[in-house]
Amino acid sequence: xxxxxxxxxxxTLHARIRAEVEARxxxxxxxxxxxxxxxxxxxxxxxxxxxTVNKAMxxxxxxxLISRNRRAGTVVARxxxxxxxLTIPDIRADIEARGAAYGYCPLLDEMRPPCCVHLGxxxxxxxxxxxxxxVHLADGSPVLIEDRHIFIDAVPAAATADxxxxxxxxxxxxxxxxTVAEHRIAAIAADAxxxxxxxxxxxxxxxxxxxxxxxxxETLTIARQVFRGDAFDLTARFGPKPDIG
Amino acid sequence: xxxxxxxxxxxTLHARIRAEVEARxxxxxxxxxxxxxxxxxxxxxxxxxxxTVNKAMxxxxxxxLISRNRRAGTVVARxxxxxxxLTIPDIRADIEARGAAYGYCPLLDEMRPPCCVHLGxxxxxxxxxxxxxxVHLADGSPVLIEDRHIFIDAVPAAATADxxxxxxxxxxxxxxxxTVAEHRIAAIAADAxxxxxxxxxxxxxxxxxxxxxxxxxETLTIARQVFRGDAFDLTARFGPKPDIG
DNA sequence: CGCGCGATAATGTATAGATATTATTTGGCT
DNA sequence: AGCCAAATAATATCTATACATTATCGCGCG
Numbered sequence: 001x002x003x004x005x006x007x008x009x010x011x012t013l014h015a016r017i018r019a020e021v022e023a024r025x026x027x028x029x030x031x032x033x034x035x036x037x038x039x040x041x042x043x044x045x046x047x048x049x050x051x052t053v054n055k056a057m058x059x060x061x062x063x064x065l066i067s068r069n070r071r072a073g074t075v076v077a078r079x080x081x082x083x084x085x086l087t088i089p090d091i092r093a094d095i096e097a098r099g100a101a102y103g104y105c106p107l108l109d110e111m112r113p114p115c116c117v118h119l120g121x122x123x124x125x126x127x128x129x130x131x132x133x134x135v136h137l138a139d140g141s142p143v144l145i146e147d148r149h150i151f152i153d154a155v156p157a158a159a160t161a162d163x164x165x166x167x168x169x170x171x172x173x174x175x176x177x178x179t180v181a182e183h184r185i186a187a188i189a190a191d192a193x194x195x196x197x198x199x200x201x202x203x204x205x206x207x208x209x210x211x212x213x214x215x216x217x218e219t220l221t222i223a224r225q226v227f228r229g230d231a232f233d234l235t236a237r238f239g240p241k242p243d244i245g
Numbered sequence: 246x247x248x249x250x251x252x253x254x255x256x257t258l259h260a261r262i263r264a265e266v267e268a269r270x271x272x273x274x275x276x277x278x279x280x281x282x283x284x285x286x287x288x289x290x291x292x293x294x295x296x297t298v299n300k301a302m303x304x305x306x307x308x309x310l311i312s313r314n315r316r317a318g319t320v321v322a323r324x325x326x327x328x329x330x331l332t333i334p335d336i337r338a339d340i341e342a343r344g345a346a347y348g349y350c351p352l353l354d355e356m357r358p359p360c361c362v363h364l365g366x367x368x369x370x371x372x373x374x375x376x377x378x379x380v381h382l383a384d385g386s387p388v389l390i391e392d393r394h395i396f397i398d399a400v401p402a403a404a405t406a407d408x409x410x411x412x413x414x415x416x417x418x419x420x421x422x423x424t425v426a427e428h429r430i431a432a433i434a435a436d437a438x439x440x441x442x443x444x445x446x447x448x449x450x451x452x453x454x455x456x457x458x459x460x461x462x463e464t465l466t467i468a469r470q471v472f473r474g475d476a477f478d479l480t481a482r483f484g485p486k487p488d489i490g
Numbered sequence: 491c492g493c494g495c496g497a498t499a500a501t502g503t504a505t506a507g508a509t510a511t512t513a514t515t516t517g518g519c520t
Numbered sequence: 521a522g523c524c525a526a527a528t529a530a531t532a533t534c535t536a537t538a539c540a541t542t543a544t545c546g547c548g549c550g
Contacts, residue, residue, distance in 0.1 A: 012533065026461060028422060038500065049535045054501080070501045071543040079422055176271055177324055186478035187432035187452040205450035205474070207432040215271065229450070233431035257503065281532065294505045300530080315531045316513040 013048055018057035025065060032078045036066065062082050092170070094232075095138040095223055103137030104167050107197070111159075112149065126219055127153040130161075132168050135197050143231045145197040147224040154218045169223070172213075184210040185234065194226050205229040258293055262301035267470065270310060270321050277323045281311065337415070340479075341384040348382030349412050352442070356404075357394065371464055372398040375406075377413050380442050388476045390442040392469040399463045414468070417458075423465055429455040439471050450474040 013099050024030045042053045060066045067077045097104045110133045129149040136144040150158040190204040207227040213220045255261050269275045286297045305311045312322045340347045355378045374394040381389040393413050395403040435449040452472040458465045
């Protein structure tokens, strides 16, 4: 019987070196703290130039699987579970992936006067904002209520954008380059607004995602999304696996 | 007045090239879809070798800020907010960071017979497990209840470990190399167990984090953590910024 | 013994070239 | 026009070498 399994070995040399070193670490053959071969040794073992070895090892170091130090050499890093890749839900794609029909329904759309938020010690002036409250539906039943502020000083085009059929989230993603986003995730009880909009009982547990997006120092938008607790959850996956570099 | 601001410009050439290209993208000067200079052009502009330019650009491509194609050239990628770095709470550090005293109290500790979980289509046999239910406290008041299974086949040492004073989480991190972890985050209502252990009313919204950790194909441990909704939340930050490569 | 200082071993960066790969363009043939 | 093949332009990879940087080692001196 022929072996029809796909050849998963990377085609390029540096990727192959990386994969093999990675495999030895993940299999436990090389344990955390163990010293691994020097670039010169690997260069001899694979019969390639040091630059190629370096590329492979630098990539492993970037993912945090190994730790490299001049003169001291390279060691297998101690596993730390401090960060994970969180998949931000693309609401529409998520809903459609379950085979449900996506719906969007704006409830409020108005200009709000300049306001201040307090971040730590200092207040931050944010200027006038466009405020849109909307509900996202799966097969007609509400799943998410979103309160979004878009700050006009930072995103002038938002003053005239049409959010009657397109939600502000995708519009922003397509129009505005951003640099940093921060999310806060919490469990809250449905308040009066959420109770009505999501058609749940008062006090029902809901997942709250507060997202704030910046470009440089400038706040572009703040979104407050309340998901029906029974309808949505987030998943995050972390491993040294994802190909970086 | 002297400028005492730290020189944030990267010292190395490829990092400088990357930073400058990145800055032009983030400032909006080069917009999504725009074609950017070829490696040969950048090489001339910076008076360096093509390898150096390549390193800078490959790194930007790795973070997803640009998209590169042979022959077609390099273009600014459309911003996608699909992933973020989620800081996994180190409960103890978190509690102590707020100036509270950390406490740990195991409630149950027993061996459980082999069990099966169903993942998608196929059932997965997991074998015998050690089960530890514990409460984590801040200044004496409960903040988190954790149900943890550790599978003996995968982690034999767990059979004899002492979890009376050290929680299983840190013990595992220190003893067992893992490769992949997956988290599911949801909002749930406090059930009977949580109500008692967390000293909250029945039905109170709580943040649920289910964590499953593998080494290769082998499941090492499954943890189900229920946080008091009013006491804890998670934050995730994402930007193209973090230095990779 | 302990301290400092130079040698050394490892990684980090950069260069100039070569070859490989791949998508596009172009030109020729029907 | 339409289609296939060759030229081409861009990135991708690799080599061999050089020099820079830095933590550690080991030796000599007080």
